[in-house]
Amino acid sequence: MIHPLSRRSALLGASAVAGAALWERPAEAVSAAAFDAARERWVSLLAGGAYDPGHTDKIQAVEGSANAVLRKLKPDPRRPSLWPDLPLANPRTGDFNRSYNRMRALALGWATPGTAMHGSPQVAETAARALDFLYEHAYHERLDRRGSNWYWWEIGVPRALTDTCALLYDGLPKDRLERWLRPLRRWCPDPERRISHPGVVETGANRAGKAMAVAMRGLLTHDARLVRRARDAVSDLLRRTKGPGDGFYHDGSFIQHDVYPYTGSYGVDYLESVAKLIAMLARSPWEIPRIGNVYEIVDRSFVPFVFDGLMMDCVRGRQISVQGHRDHHSGQKTVEAVLTLLDSAPERHARRWRPLVKGWLTRNQAIPYGTHAPLASLARAEALLADDSVPVGPRTTGTYVFADMDRVVHRRPGWAFAIAMSSERIGAAEAMNQENLHGWYTGDGMTYLYTDDLTHWNDDLWPTIDPYRLPGTTVDTRRRADLAHGKRRLPPTPWAGGAALDGEYGVAAMKLVADGSSLRAKKAWFLLDDAVIALGAGITASDGRRVETVVENRNTHAAHPPLTRGERWLHLSGVAGYALLDGAEVGEEVKVIRERRTGRWRDIDKGATTGGDTTPVTRHYTTIVIDHGADPRKARYAYAVLPGACAERTAAYRKQVDVLANNGTAQAVSRGDLIAAVFWRAGSVKTPHGTLSADGPCTLVLRRERGRVRVAVSDPSRTADEVRIRLPWAVRSVVKGGRGVRRAKKAIKVELGGTRGRTHTAVLRV
Structure with a gap:
């Protein structure tokens, strides 16, 4: 049925333009x-x-x-x-x-x-x-x-x-x-x-x-x-920024609103708009110049955060609280943009993107691409899926340190792990327009584990998860008021970042300065090929409240899956194994909470045009917590997360990795020929191969292969101009490395000043 409208609005004439700025028509002639x-x-x-x-x-x-x-x-x-x-x-x-x-x-x-x-x-x-x-x-x-x-x-x-x-x-x-x-x-x-x-x-x-x-x-x-x-x-x-402030950075970071990582929200909107503008203005008098940069932006800024067509929540900012914009919405907009860009992309990019996107589309059967995609994009996706000459690409693997937005992503063939940190450069959480009201701890070292369960993060998680117990965080258990509109919290510490080696290993670290609390802690993550080792040290508070470290808080949807416990380890079926390591407090045990939690999207988003509904939703959660007690004094933790591991492998894992140090000076682990460390200040660590030392703050990963050592070094604190590192083996020469790495007697010196926390790599002969 057609509903006619009153025609009186059609009487609006030339008088309606009073006060408007009338621009002259351009002199250039372009055909209709x-x-x-x-x-x-x-x-x-x-x-x-x-x-x-x-x-x-x-x-x-x-x-x-x-x-x-x-x-x-x-x-x-x-x-x-x-x-x-x-x-x-x-x-x-x-x-x-x-x-x-x-x-x-x-x-x-x-x-x-x-x-x-x-x-x-x-x-x-x-x-x-x-x-x-x-x-x-x-x-x-x-x-x-x-x-x-x-x-x-x-x-x-x-x-x-x-x-x-x-x-x-x-x-x-x-x-x-x-x-x-x-x-x-x-x-x-x-x-x-x-x-x-x-x-x-x-x-x-x-x-x-x-x-x-x-x-x-x-x-x-x-x-x-x-x-x-x-x-x-x-x-x-399309020009990269050197910061501070908004834009795409050389390391792939994307910042909006001056201090917030927003690749998966504002960044996706940017990519979608630019891709469509490129397509719309192609072969016209207004073709966009310098579009080559947008292809690099896709590879550097977006691909690391897309997991089987889902956009990781660690870069979606306050949009995580918006009921109608979940990870699959942002992911599908990213897929749509890449499909649009394929029409103009150079073959070197297109050859890589076609299998990549086909892999995303093929593996994500839980939320089919066509659910939200426009018809034109859906047709492109179907054509790609039907093209037998294009293989189904595997999942992206690699370790990515986004130093300019305090994010680290570690991707293995079967899983991915992301860490969201904050510092005096990067805000902990944004709340605007009454959105993201309970995002207090999302930038305090929250960790995001992605597995084959592609519905974990988008199945009504954000209104139902306990917002005081987000995975990876160490928190003061005080009650919190809703985040205020526009309030910025930049923790008063420069320490957040990490280093990556060979795209397979990495380390991340942040100094926690809690909001509205005396809680302080030094937190580190060691990213291995089959596990993530989490260490915490110097956990101190004096407010009379309990402090907890949250190992895991898993949305298991409509039921509690089997849980197996052993001596200082436990296994959550279909998710991961979790093991306390020797660097934990003596006698410390984990507490497991299994509960049904009910919440409403309206509780976390009351925005005028985005506000969620008031319908209660309920989900099952398994929460694993280390309780440090009230007013801890230099408490610590050490645990391993083993995604996809079986119970037997979890039980045996403590013997496969060594915690070399876990204190206020250094945190370090070793396994076989791999050593990874965080030096919060000058110090040394005893390793199975000898002493490892640094004369200033840095994170580093070492891997020995025969007579050579591959090394990755960074300064997340951005306070050291140069750091001297003495390896467990005498350095004979620098075989390969940038100008900032040089041999100094039997050690190496790495120039870190002005490098914005980025990783320096080298190959050494020892």
Whole structure:
């Protein structure tokens, strides 16, 4: 059924532009065909191409959403509202932004081949009257945003509005289209400027999102200058930053809001926008230059964090609390962007990406890619899966230290392990717009174990997990208030980072300075080929409260899996083995808690447009805790996590690794010819091969192979200009290494000053 709207909004004429900034048309001449071709490429990315009967379910879903919008459409100019549940009088609610999103859903149904409403003149006319109504009552150039979220005015609505106009373009009256787009002259005139906060220069995802809206407005109104402005703004984004602040860094880190790791949220939005802009402007007068950098960004910044099509939560920031944006949503947007870039990628990248993406799509059967993907992207994915010449790529393996955002990722063939740290450079947790209210400890050394259970992190974990007992953290058990909007906590310590060797071994370390507590600790993780060794030392507090270290807190969904316990070890079926090591406190044992936990998404996200629902959800958890007691004094822990190990292997593991040191000076482990250590200050450690020492702070990994030693060194504290390391073996020469590594008598010296905590590697003859 078609719902006609009042035509009085169509009487809005030229007087509506009073006070708006009117820009001159550019002098350059570009054919109308160039604008139309680019716009049509954009529409094909949104709505797909010709009707494909193989996509009937997807087409029906698009049609169902569009019909729901039509069915509920009840314009009321007195209230005013287009839909009863979205009144437009108060912009602080964000309902005007939601209204434009519904218009986009309607336009998508109209533009998608195969829907019953495809190309319908009646639906197009209804949509046009609805856009007239929104222009009059919700979004025009003379309005005041009245303290509402700037994002809705400058990015949210402009993106939804330009998408809607592009999708409906062939069915819209062009004179009215110009009027609907007129507010963008005020609210989104330039990708690089924030109108609501003068002086703010847009970066990262915000600039990319604005560039999309500006480019699309230029194409819709045949304004070449706008398209060029958008192209240039995106081209600037492709340059790596040296920091501090927002952008992509040389080591692959991505920062948004100055101090927060956001690869999996704002970074994904950036990649998606840039990929689509590249595709839209390809073979046009506005092709984006320097796009080669975006291919490097995919490999360096995104691939390490995608696990079988899921985006790791350790880089999704406050979005982990948003019910409608889980790891598979961010992962599928990443897959979509890579599939879009494949059309333009050089063959050296495409050869690697095709098997990689095919592997992601093939292994993730729990959440099929087509669940959320647009039709055009779904068609690309299906073509890739059907191409027998492309093999199914294995999981990415390697050890990645993202020094510029305090994240470390360790990936093995059967599992992955990520560590989220914080420091005086990187914020511990962001809470904005009443989102991520219980994210207190997500940046305090939280660890993320990924296994074949691809639903662990997205199966209602965040509203149901005990937020005081996140895996890997050492916490004061005090009660906490909800995180405040915009509050930044940068722990007053420079210590966070690590080193990686040969993409197979690594070490990470952070100094914990707890928020609102006297709790202090030195935490280290040693990343081996089959296990992660976690050491903690100097755990001290004086607030009269218990302190705990959380070994694990596993979401096991609808039931408790079998749990086997032995002397100082336990095994959780289908997940991992856990073993206390000799560097733990004498007599210390672990406490296991098995419980059903119930929570609501609304408890952790009360945002105006993202807030979760109030429906209780319940999940089973197995929590493994080391209790350090009240007011511990230099307490410590040492345990191993063995992903995928059987109970027998877990029971025997204590004999396979040696904890060489676990104190306030050094933490170190060895196994066979591998030694890894954290020196918090100058000190020495006795190893099975001799003494290892350093004259300053550093993390290092050594591996001996016959008469040579491979070494990786970094300074996570960024305080040492140079460190002298004496190995258990006399160094004869530096066979291979950068200019910052040199032999010094029988030791080596590594120049670390100004290297931003990055890893230096070398091969030594000993």
